Amino acid sequence: MNKAFRNAIRDVFNDGGLIIFFLLVPLIYPLLYTFIYTNETVHEVPVAVVDADGSSMSREFLRRLDASPDVKIVSHERSLEEARTRVKHREAYGVVCIAEDFTRNIMRMEQAHVNLYCDMSGMLYYKAILSSATDVSLGMNADIKVSRAGNTTDREDEVTVQPLHYEQTALFNPQNGFAAFLIPAVLMIVIQQTLLLGVGMEAGTRRERMESTRQFPQTEEFTLDDRAMIETIGNEENGFAKKKHPRSPQPHHASRRALRTLLGRSTAFLMIYVPIAVFEMGVVPHLFDLPQIGNAWEILAFSLPYLLACILFAITLSVLPRNRESVILLVVFSSVPILFLSGVSWPGSAFPWYWKTLSYLIPSTFGVNGFVRLNTMGADLSAVRFEYFALWTQVLLYGLTAWWVTRKNELYKIDLKRFYRRWSKTRNKAS
């Protein structure tokens, strides 16, 4: 069996940190997130009302408002100032203010005004208050119109109420839920970010171990002589080439060794991540009753290039961290911008060109879009072919870069081995 494959598997299951990032986080994080958003939307937003009119019509308005599912009237105040105090103490998130000439205006066939003051600390409060109040006012308007029109038939009433009917259909997320919209994106991003963290950490560990198991001085603590020796050693073929062991690796083997290592490692990560992907993309949406109308096989087919792209992307980036902890510092913060770059919360059509370009470099951009369409919107694979091919392009691109960084690492390893041989020899001589 491939040595790199074996080593990667052994590393992952032998290391507390890697178990956290490869197994615990992908399993627990989605559950935690879904738990946060599981109520989907906000209901019964508290509002304060100021009813200066106090007529049967204004009470009717408020009764209907209170009856709507998203708004709850928590207090009746005498003045706007008092109502604002409620908002100030966060007991209410909006004020509905009915002026004292409300009924009079309606009776005089003039327009009557209802004022709405919304706290803008959360868009959902605003949306709930505004849409409930709009619905109530449209309903009241319809009734007033009918009573005025003096129609004789029900059909005539219908025409008066609404000369142009409309129906709205919220496709794929009928309850306008937060979980149904955010969680699929979070699931895909969790896959990518945990791979970045895990692979980076594994690389950092190997780097630390490579240097420490050979009782090698830390890279930072090399003396100048050591450094010079390492640097010349790659060029100075003659001294070693004559007596080399037939199986001792040579710099010109690096490319092939890199390919083998890369294949071994990425297969290992792929094997670990296929079950995790099944959990994220199949089980979590099922557990929390999120929209799931896609074809499972197509989703599986789509997940293959996504996982490969993520793994190769992660291997490419794993050269950046110097030691095993620093990868956390480099990767974790990026989850928030990456969520934005996927175009789920802020629509991709409104991106400035530079962020659009950046988003094309990240596998999750295509992964999230493809998965959302396949799973939540029930599209077939041909509808996401752009994302599908973009991911395969990334696999090729990041495959090349990953091979290149692995090759550099192999060269470094070969250097280290030769250096160690010579270093220990001189050391033995000295002692």
Place this chain on the structure above:
Amino acid sequence: MYKIFIREWRRILTRPIYIFCIVAVPLFCALFFTTMMDKGLPQDMPIGMVDLDNSTTTRTLARNLDAFQNTDIVANYPSVTEARKALQRGEIYAFYYIPKGTTQKLIRQESPTVSFYTNNTFLMAGSLLYKDMRTLTELVGGAAGRTVLFAHGATNRQAMAFLQPIVLETRAIGNPSLNYSIYLSNILAPGLISLMVLFITVFSIGQEIKEGTGRVLLRLADGSAGKALIAKLLPQTLLFSLMAVLTGLYLYGYLGYPCFCGIPTMLGLLVLFVVASQGLGVLMICALPSPRLGLSFASLWGVISFSICGMSFPVMAMHPTLQGLSYLSPLRHYFLLYVNCALNGYELFNAWPYFAALCGFALLPCLFVERFRTLMTRIAYDP
């Protein structure tokens, strides 16, 4: 004590990871979110039109819809199925369907039905487009009714009073243009600074443990763990505060986001927020004294904080357990202080519990001085 201070400065300046976390990340995030959402609302989102009627009236309707700021009609589809497929391909976020004979029925007063379909998988795009399409349809219906009323000899005022007896007037306090950048960037940018503060606090103390240099640190502080801790964290406090202040000046000064309490108050709150996050960071590394576990804890809590603080999804809609948990995050308190002071312009005293909570987070390290000493003197490092 100043020796540790200098030593810490040297560490920060010579290790690129510190510069990356302290300077680059806050800078990038502040610019990223504000440039991404610089228009406030997403403009010209693509929608499709399925106009089977294709009369002057419906074409006018389409033109008017296209003229809405957020909406851009990019294509006409011959059928609903075609439009739905385009929706699934991600080319459009919504489409408007006008069946055949709509105009005829409208003129005959047979109240025809039009439909609009929004893709609410993209919640923001879906709800904004829904708003536009609904407004337009109400207007068209109104216009049809108005024509009839005018024909009866009504004045414009009478017609409006008949068509819309009750008018809603909405005032969005603090953010009248519904600017999403005000709503999100004001919390995301400081929130990411706080995340980096947690990381750097945990990381820098963790490195001392890992490298076994804690005793050196204590010796430099003449054996006083409290002094050592303060001198170690002070350079980070200064740098992070500088970044937070710059972010504040950028948001409230340069971009002119609402700040009714005055910029100095917000800058003060930002600095307090940085120190509070450091306090929480000390708790994290003292509770899980290995760099790896400490950082895992910090990243878990730091990232969850963005969701649990209630900036996008209200805390009151969460499970009661989570409502309680949310107060364990400094970001929640900072968010409430920001809403109270900058967005709504109430006096700071009105939000004193949150202020006190941030001060509490900032004072947390006082409890952990002895624990810090133990950690610093212990030599074993378990990788």
